Amino acid sequence: MLNDIFLMFRNGEIIPFVILAFVSVGYIIIFEKFILLQFVYRINFEKFNSTIKKMLAANDMERARSFTKATSKTAVPMLTLKAIDAYENDPMRVRSTVSEESLRFFPRIRRRINQLPNLAAACVLLGAIAAVQGIWTSFRMVEGLELGVKSFAFSTGLSHALLPLAISLVSAVLLMLPFGILDAIAWRLESEMEHSLCVVLNILSPEMQPMFTGGASSSSNQEESSDNYSGGNAANENIDRAESKGRKDDSSDPGLQEVPDEEEII
Structure with missing residues (x-):
């Protein structure tokens, strides 16, 4: 070959x-x-x-x-x-x-x-x-x-x-x-x-870890808003309780008389 x-x-x-x-x-x-x-x-x-x-x-x-x-x-x-x-x-x-x-x-x-x-x-x-x-x-x-x-x-x-x-x-x-x-x-x-x-x-040139402050601030804002919301709800509940208590006191006071209607007067 x-x-x-x-x-x-x-x-x-x-x-x-x-x-x-x-x-x-x-x-x-x-x-x-x-x-x-x-x-x-x-x-x-x-x-x-x-x-x-x-x-x-x-x-x-x-x-x-x-x-x-x-x-x-x-x-x-x-x-x-x-x-x-x-x-x-x-x-x-x-x-x-x-x-x-x-x-x-x-x-x-x-x-x-x-x-x-x-x-x-x-x-x-x-x-x-x-x-x-x-x-x-x-x-x-x-x-x-x-x-x-x-x-x-x-x-x-x-x-x-x-x-x-x-x-x-x-x-x-x-x-x-x-x-x-x-x-x-x-x-x-x-x-x-x-x-x-x-x-x-x-x-x-080491890589810098990003600081995500936006998430923390948003979470704090959410916490504040939730606190405000819960405080507002508590205040509203206190007001409702006071009004209902006042209504009960008024109805139970004997010195107060009911105003008659026009038909009763006639």
């Missing part, structure tokens, strides 16, 4: 060279992103978090700035430096500044990694096209031949036609395996960076 593959490249067929070009581009992306993710963006996050937390808690901004610059000029140290500058200028702008810079930086982590599945799919499709073309050529080549010669020629042409498909499948495997590794590295790096930014923001 390897001899046949070498013969295809020696004969100058186009599809194998295109597949090889796609694989070469893919591995350039793989090596670039592996170096960036492992040696440029990655730092000792545990040490960085503990050190920067102590410096920011002590309000030692100069040492914190020097420490971030000495650690790295990109990734989390760069975002931390932006947060320190925003804190010294306007503490209310720390979270907005970090959000803007994070949205600008985080897409760089996965940039060009998602092109690897596209290159693998393109390799498979090109191999399938070359295989279909080779099979079609084999059918046309055996027309008019005797049965024994036809079977031999068709089997030879079919094996030659399936070689580009085999090359494309191997190329797709060689591209997809590093893609899975790089995707896992990028996901873990993003999680560690988000944790570090959370540590910095919790010190420089």
Whole structure:
């Protein structure tokens, strides 16, 4: 099989060279992103978090700035430096500044990694096209031949036609395996960076718990209104009781006489 593959490249067929070009581009992306993710963006996050937390808690901004610059000029140290500058200028702008810079930086982590599945799919499709073309050529080549010669020629042409498909499948495997590794590295790096930014923001710009005074005042007003309402009801009850008592006293007083009606007078 390897001899046949070498013969295809020696004969100058186009599809194998295109597949090889796609694989070469893919591995350039793989090596670039592996170096960036492992040696440029990655730092000792545990040490960085503990050190920067102590410096920011002590309000030692100069040492914190020097420490971030000495650690790295990109990734989390760069975002931390932006947060320190925003804190010294306007503490209310720390979270907005970090959000803007994070949205600008985080897409760089996965940039060009998602092109690897596209290159693998393109390799498979090109191999399938070359295989279909080779099979079609084999059918046309055996027309008019005797049965024994036809079977031999068709089997030879079919094996030659399936070689580009085999090359494309191997190329797709060689591209997809590093893609899975790089995707896992990028996901873990993003999680560690988000944790570090959370540590910095919790010190420089802690979230303030809202004081809902409106609810307390409304409840107190409701209590006052209920007290007033109950007091008013009590006063009304006392007045009603006094009136009823006065009516009873008037009716029981013997000195008072009833006024006769007009018919009784006549």
